[in-house]
Amino acid sequence: MNYLKEIIAFQDEVELNELSASASLLWYKLMHFNNKTGWKKEFTVPTSAVLVKSGLSESSFLRARKELEAKGYITFEAGTRNQAPTYHMISQVKEQLADATVEELTEEVKEGVKEETEVLFKRKEKRRKETTAGDRMQPHTFYEQNIGMLTPFMAEKITDWCERLSDELVMEAMKIAGRHNKLFFTYCEGILKRWEKAGIRTLTDVKRIEERPVEKKEDRQSEAKRLIEEYRKERYA
Known part of the structure; x- marks a missing residue:
C-alpha cells in the first residue's frame, strides 16, 4: 500500500x-x-x-x-x-x-x-x-489495575461482554468481584451470565436485584460458591 x-x-x-x-x-x-x-x-x-x-x-x-x-x-x-x-x-x-x-x-x-x-x-x-475530573474508568483499564494482567484473549473476552451487556455492567461485575476478593474473571463472568439470563440491562436493574429478600441473596451466595469450585477445578486440572 x-x-x-x-x-x-x-x-x-x-x-x-x-x-x-x-x-x-x-x-x-x-x-x-x-x-x-x-x-x-x-x-x-x-x-x-x-x-x-x-x-x-x-x-x-x-x-x-x-x-x-x-x-x-x-x-x-x-x-x-x-x-x-x-x-x-x-x-x-x-x-x-x-x-x-x-x-x-x-x-x-x-x-x-x-x-x-x-x-x-x-x-x-x-x-x-x-478522566482527571473523575470520569469512570474503562473496563479494560479497571481489570488491568484491579484484577489481573490484560492478555489479548482476556481483552477480547471483556470486549465481548461489553457488547453483549454494557460497559457499566461489566465494570459493576468486576467491582463486586473486588469487594468479595474474588480476583478472577470466571467469577465476574458468572455474575454477567446470571444478569444476562435475568434480562438485566442497566445498573438500576442490578440495584433492584440486590434489594431482593434475603433468601435470594443466599441463592446468590450458593451460586458464588459453585463458581469458585468451578474455578478451582479449572485452575488445578
Whole structure:
C-alpha cells in the first residue's frame, strides 16, 4: 500500500459517504499498525493496544469496527485464546489516482492530515480532562489495575461482554468481584451470565436485584460458591 495515496483516497471517500468520527479514527489507527508491520496483507493487533492508541471506549470501538467492515474499509477475524484479532485493510485507491503524482497531492494531504490531527487532539484532550475530573474508568483499564494482567484473549473476552451487556455492567461485575476478593474473571463472568439470563440491562436493574429478600441473596451466595469450585477445578486440572 501507498500510505499517502490511501489517506487521500480515504478522505475523498469519506466526503462522499459519511463515516462516524470513531470509525474514521479507528481506520487511521489500524493503518498505523499496518504500516508498522510493513504493509502485510493481514496483520494482528491486540484490542487493548488499539484502545490505548485510539482513546476509544470499548463500546465505541466495537461500533466503529463494525461500521468499517460494513462499509468496505476492513475485514477482520476475532481473536482466540492465543491469538489477537486479524485485520485486513481494503485499499480505497481508485484507478484514476494512479497517474496523479505525489507532488500534486502533497499540499492537499498535509491540510487534511492537519485538520484530522487537530480533531484528534481536541478529542483526546477532552477525554483527559474528563478522566482527571473523575470520569469512570474503562473496563479494560479497571481489570488491568484491579484484577489481573490484560492478555489479548482476556481483552477480547471483556470486549465481548461489553457488547453483549454494557460497559457499566461489566465494570459493576468486576467491582463486586473486588469487594468479595474474588480476583478472577470466571467469577465476574458468572455474575454477567446470571444478569444476562435475568434480562438485566442497566445498573438500576442490578440495584433492584440486590434489594431482593434475603433468601435470594443466599441463592446468590450458593451460586458464588459453585463458581469458585468451578474455578478451582479449572485452575488445578
